[in-house]
Amino acid sequence: MTGKQKTADGKRQAAAAPALDGASPADSAVPAEAVVVTLPADCRIAAQVALKTVLIDALVAGKVMLDGRVVEHADTAGLQLLMLFQRELKSRGGTSSWRGASDALNDAAGLLGLSQTLELPAAALA
Amino acid sequence: MSAVDLTQFHKTFFEESLEGLDAMEAALLALGAGSTDSELVHTIFRAAHSIKGGAATFGFTDVAAFTHVAESLLEEVRSERRAVDAELVELLLRSVDALRAMLDRSGRGQPVADAESEALRAELVRLVSGEAAVAVVVAPKAAAVSGWDIGFVALPHLLQTGNDPLRVFRELQQLGRLEVVRAFIVDGAPSQLSALDPTQCYLGWDLRLHGATTRADIDAVFDWLDGDCELAIKPLAEAPAASAAVAAVANEPKPAAPVAPQAQQAIASSETSSIRVGIDKVDALINMMGELVITQSMLSEIGEKFEISQLERLRDGLAHLERTTRELQESVMRIRMLPIGSVFNRFPRLVHDLERKLDKRVKLELHGEGTELDKTVLEKIGDPLVHLVRNAIDHGLESPAQRKAAGKSETGTLKLNAYHEGGNIVVQISDDGAGLNHAAIVAKAQQRGLISVGQELSDAEVAELIFQPGFSTAAKATDLSGRGVGMDVVRRNVRDLGGGVGVRSVSGKGSIFTITLPLTLAIIDGLVTAVGSERYIVPLTSIVESLRLRAEAVRKIAGGGEVFHFRDEYLPIMRLHHAFGCVDAITDIESGIVVVVEEGGRRMGLLVDDLLGQQQAVVKSLEAHYRRVQGISGATILSDGSVALIVDVGGVVRLGRSKAA
Numbered sequence: 001m002t003g004k005q006k007t008a009d010g011k012r013q014a015a016a017a018p019a020l021d022g023a024s025p026a027d028s029a030v031p032a033e034a035v036v037v038t039l040p041a042d043c044r045i046a047a048q049v050a051l052k053t054v055l056i057d058a059l060v061a062g063k064v065m066l067d068g069r070v071v072e073h074a075d076t077a078g079l080q081l082l083m084l085f086q087r088e089l090k091s092r093g094g095t096s097s098w099r100g101a102s103d104a105l106n107d108a109a110g111l112l113g114l115s116q117t118l119e120l121p122a123a124a125l126a
Numbered sequence: 127m128s129a130v131d132l133t134q135f136h137k138t139f140f141e142e143s144l145e146g147l148d149a150m151e152a153a154l155l156a157l158g159a160g161s162t163d164s165e166l167v168h169t170i171f172r173a174a175h176s177i178k179g180g181a182a183t184f185g186f187t188d189v190a191a192f193t194h195v196a197e198s199l200l201e202e203v204r205s206e207r208r209a210v211d212a213e214l215v216e217l218l219l220r221s222v223d224a225l226r227a228m229l230d231r232s233g234r235g236q237p238v239a240d241a242e243s244e245a246l247r248a249e250l251v252r253l254v255s256g257e258a259a260v261a262v263v264v265a266p267k268a269a270a271v272s273g274w275d276i277g278f279v280a281l282p283h284l285l286q287t288g289n290d291p292l293r294v295f296r297e298l299q300q301l302g303r304l305e306v307v308r309a310f311i312v313d314g315a316p317s318q319l320s321a322l323d324p325t326q327c328y329l330g331w332d333l334r335l336h337g338a339t340t341r342a343d344i345d346a347v348f349d350w351l352d353g354d355c356e357l358a359i360k361p362l363a364e365a366p367a368a369s370a371a372v373a374a375v376a377n378e379p380k381p382a383a384p385v386a387p388q389a390q391q392a393i394a395s396s397e398t399s400s401i402r403v404g405i406d407k408v409d410a411l412i413n414m415m416g417e418l419v420i421t422q423s424m425l426s427e428i429g430e431k432f433e434i435s436q437l438e439r440l441r442d443g444l445a446h447l448e449r450t451t452r453e454l455q456e457s458v459m460r461i462r463m464l465p466i467g468s469v470f471n472r473f474p475r476l477v478h479d480l481e482r483k484l485d486k487r488v489k490l491e492l493h494g495e496g497t498e499l500d501k502t503v504l505e506k507i508g509d510p511l512v513h514l515v516r517n518a519i520d521h522g523l524e525s526p527a528q529r530k531a532a533g534k535s536e537t538g539t540l541k542l543n544a545y546h547e548g549g550n551i552v553v554q555i556s557d558d559g560a561g562l563n564h565a566a567i568v569a570k571a572q573q574r575g576l577i578s579v580g581q582e583l584s585d586a587e588v589a590e591l592i593f594q595p596g597f598s599t600a601a602k603a604t605d606l607s608g609r610g611v612g613m614d615v616v617r618r619n620v621r622d623l624g625g626g627v628g629v630r631s632v633s634g635k636g637s638i639f640t641i642t643l644p645l646t647l648a649i650i651d652g653l654v655t656a657v658g659s660e661r662y663i664v665p666l667t668s669i670v671e672s673l674r675l676r677a678e679a680v681r682k683i684a685g686g687g688e689v690f691h692f693r694d695e696y697l698p699i700m701r702l703h704h705a706f707g708c709v710d711a712i713t714d715i716e717s718g719i720v721v722v723v724e725e726g727g728r729r730m731g732l733l734v735d736d737l738l739g740q741q742q743a744v745v746k747s748l749e750a751h752y753r754r755v756q757g758i759s760g761a762t763i764l765s766d767g768s769v770a771l772i773v774d775v776g777g778v779v780r781l782g783r784s785k786a787a
Contacts, residue, residue, distance in 0.1 A: 091317070108292055
């Protein structure tokens with residue numbers, strides 16, 4: 001339930017990303033034209049339908065920055081969605097990067113052997 | 127889901143394996159006794175083989191590995207490449223014990239192999255000829271590999287079943303170091319995000335699990351995903367087998383954990399509630415049920431339009447109903463009846479072990495194994511019997527040298543016999559040993575202050591002494607018997623079952639211990655008697671006769687007791703109204719009725735007002751609802767709804783004796 005709400009937040013943020021960018025001095029590496037997608041705290045199967053909508057919207061942007069810093073829970077479904085998103089984005093000629101990833105996200109991806117595929121930064125770098 | 131399916135068969139597997147082990151043991155003992163029957167070897171081999179097969183199927187790899195080695199050894203015997211000697215029989219008997227213990231531990235979800243079983247397995251391995259054979263035996267069964275390659279491809283619906291590869295990987299991590307060699311998106315995955323159902327899974331992995339894990343442990347992890355994924359598990363090539371085998375055992379506790387609780391649960395829940403019933407008994411029940419239905423429809427037909435002319439038919443119907451009900455009841459009770467053979471069967475092994483331990487020679491004879499008795503009674507009679515058998519071998523039978531000196535055969539005979547007598551089961555344990563040592567018993571009793579010095583005792587009275595609490599004549603306490611918790615505990619246990627135990631002994635010829643037990647504890651046939659306004663039920667099995675006495679037949683004896691002449695003996699009279707304190711009862715012996723009862727060879731006349739008829743009484747515990755009352759074994763509810771007390775004849779006889787004393 002909270003997942004949906006957070007995803008909705010993410011969508012709003014995605015739309016308002018450039019504005020956020022300027023407001024936060026720490027986020028130095030956000031390219032001006034990039035769309036930021038903030039992943040919800042609960043990034044598990046129940047939240048995927050909402051997240052998918054956000055990601056489909058982001059596909060058209062070409063440059064996407066994923067923000068996984070608040071992710072507290074992630075599962076195979078969530079990571080699979082991100083993988084397929086990146087694959088399609090790449091096939092459309094777009095690029096994605098990470099603004100950061102939480103320990104929970106890194107742990108799950110590490111266990112499933114998906115860290116490299118997802119090009120995740122270590123949590124410490126976030 | 128297959129994990130659930132398999133655990134429900136675990137209990138059957140354990141039961142069958144234990145039966146197989148029993149068969150193995152019996153055959154081994156027969157072989158050890160010098161039998162050359164080749165069928166015995168086949169029996170042992172078959173039992174070992176099916177235990178191995180079952181253990182492998184259900185993932186009890188340690189059991190399978192152990193049995194496999196034993197089986198290899200047996201195969202050599204079967205193909206006459208190895209001769210049967212005492213050492214081999216002994217080793218295999220110990221293997222049977224070890225397997226029993228392993229099965230027991232599997233059932234309770236504990237680590238299956240322990241130091242003892244591993245040592246024994248090593249011993250078996252050493253014995254199996256040829257080093258090559260050893261290597262083959264150990265490597266695959268103990269799953270002594272350094273790791274496993276696991277190909278795991280999720281089927282699309284996997285996530286929808288509530289499973290998550292993430293959780294599976296975490297479980298695998300518990301088993302050893304998990305390396306993801308490759309993670310990939312399967313071919314069927316939608317190329318467009320818009321076409322993706324996020325609840326479908328399109329991922330696959332090539333995994334490598336490092337460490338000495340058994341295949342069964344890995345299977346257990348994937349058990350829950352059966353049908354939800356494609357799986358290929360292969361041992362890592364070129365594993366250092368021998369050292370890994372040891373490591374596998376050392377690491378066992380952790381990996382076993384995920385499966386164990388289920389197995390344990392299955393055992394625990396079904397342990398108390400199951401009983402094996404012969405199909406003939408069930409058929410008899412169904413027959414009886416059919417009769418009952420016919421009678422019921424007949425009666426309801428009569429009842430629908432009843433005329434007085436049909437009275438005869440009604441009576442017939444009711445009589446039929448009564449008969450069928452009784453038969454039905456008997457059939458139901460019979461379901462609880464099991465042959466005493468299941469208890470007797472443990473004695474050949476016990477005797478075999480005691481022979482070696484005490485350096486005596488014993489020939490065990492079993493009779494009446496088919497005699498049936500109530501399951502509850504059966505379960506509780508085992509320990510007293512074991513105690514009596516140990517006693518007979520430890521104290522009763524002499525050493526071969528002593529026997530030879532006494533002019534007897536060097537091999538002593540121990541006989542176990544069970545038979546029905548009246549409404550009772552009688553179990554006799556007889557030996558042709560030295561008999562009770564009267565002098566030693568009397569001396570001990572004097573030392574313990576149980577009797578006074580110089581007191582003259584009959585043989586029977588001396589025999590009674592050994593049932594006194596704390597009495598033991600063993601010069602030193604052995605681990606077999608003579609710990610001072612001997613015969614009195616046996617007697618108390620048997621009495622708790624409503625039975626009695628006695629001994630007859632002839633010096634130099636042997637002793638016979640006789641246990642008498644009721645067939646069942648739940649229902650008795652009784653004679654309803656009136657004492658004043660009270661109703662007492664006397665168990666039919668204890669009644670010898672009922673009679674009216676003339677005043678002159680009764681004699682008063684010193685001390686206030688009364689006796690009467692009955693078939694060449696004088697029997698004491700117990701006035702029940704006096705014993706139980708009933709007012710308004712008949713006190714004149716001529717107007718009342720004397721019921722002659724017998725208990726443990728002692729007879730007594732019970733004075734009651736009147737006999738009201740026979741009835742089956744469902745025994746309700748008085749102790750549970752009120753408290754223990756001497757002379758009363760329980761209560762029951764009569765057809766008019768009133769409560770009647772059931773006379774404990776043994777207790778009343780004792781009560782009479784203590785009052786007379």
